Amino acid sequence: MSEPRFTLLIPSYNTGPILRRTIEAALTTSLPVTVVIDGSTDGSDTDLEDLDDRLIVHRLPENRGKGSAVLHGIRLAAEDGFTHALAMDADGQHPTDSVEKFVAIGRRHPEAAVFGSPVFDDSAPALRVNGRKLSNFWANLETLGWGIDDSLFGMRLYPIQPLIRVLEETRFARRFDFDPEVAVRLCWHGVPLINLPTPVRYIDPEDGGVSQFRYLRDNTLLTWMHLRLFAGFLARAPWLFMRGNNPLLHLSPSQAPPSA
Template sequence: MNQFCIVIPNYNHTAALDEVLTQLAAYQLPIIMVDDASNDDAKAVFATLASRHSLLTLVTHQHNQGKGGAVQTGLCHAHQLGFSHAIQVDADGQHNLADVAQLLALSNANPQALISCCPIYDDSVPKHRYLARYLTHVWVWIETLSFDIVDSMCGFRVYPLAASVKLINEVKLGKRMDFDPEILVRLYWRNVPFIFLPSPVIYPANGLSHFQPLHDNVRISWLHTRLFFGMLLRSPLLLWHKIKRRYGR
């Protein structure tokens, strides 16, 4: 049986955090929240919540590393503690946490796979964010020579820690918004299987977003440039793996 924990990257997200932790408490899983050098007000909230939620452990960055850096710290910390799988959950209340039960069941049935939610959006999604996500999905399909990665940006996932931490230790992954698609592509290149679960996503009114349109779009564009040329080098192996998956050999 898999040994699960929950990893939450957090930079100044406090508005929905108590509700997120309360919902997650129903699963009785240890929670590792990585404080990515948040401000003093947020740190005070985190400390209060840690005293109220016995399953919550805080890991603190002295300097801001970005969401991807916080997730990587959380995954490595979870692996060091002996967990086999970590569920990444965002702190802003966007995710339907009732789906954690299905994520756990899918991961127990497929322990080698990365299990990710595939967002079902309502009218709250900003149109420019939706279009930008779709463009990234197209690039990911090119970089993997497949449509197996249905969604490459959702931060509601179950990571198999052995494969994920091995990748983190061997490759310098992006530490900001470029992390989410990069780790999926590189795990796919290593023949890690993927399973996607449709799940509703809500963008809260007046929600806090750390997406920086200029800098993050430049990072993501540079990421896809690197991954595209990496795909060209790996294309024979990717095609061979694709044939084996299709015909079960």
């Protein structure tokens, strides 16, 4: 197998000034950085190319959703010879000092997806911390316990070709449903999964923090998604029962550090 090549992939939509700070932090890592501007209208992508020659910026003409932005980015990354993409949110919630930990696991196990398992601090809203438990329950039911610690956390190292395959097999997973749906579909495809406890912080609006999460809209989308995925699970259940467990599950901690 050829040596894996990694890029740090940051999709962004109207992230404001914090985007530049996020990219500057990302550029302190060893990885080239790919940013996909998903039809932003707030001017946050102005003059980004001046930051560093390792930075690649792609702009979509209109907002298509996180999943569409990621798919656009990984297709172009694959054309440039990258084998893995470490997805990271543009809003400063994900720590760049965890990047090398993801990459180290990816080098040892290039066949695997490495999913961040969030370790929350006091900045995390209780509604967001507790609300994700329902999605996690359904994701693990739909994969027969393949080992998804958190179905919604966005800092993940993906092998690019399997991610392209699962996105091309569905017209969904293009917006807020991206993270949980591709998690389930990668497990259906038998991609080994390793979880990595990863700190996450929620930044106050006064400090430039932004959120595109809309409670009613996005929870309705997740409910519809899990109805679809459960139907897909029922169709696949005999094969999922026979194939066995995630072969790399033992490399994940049995439990992430306590969260808020």
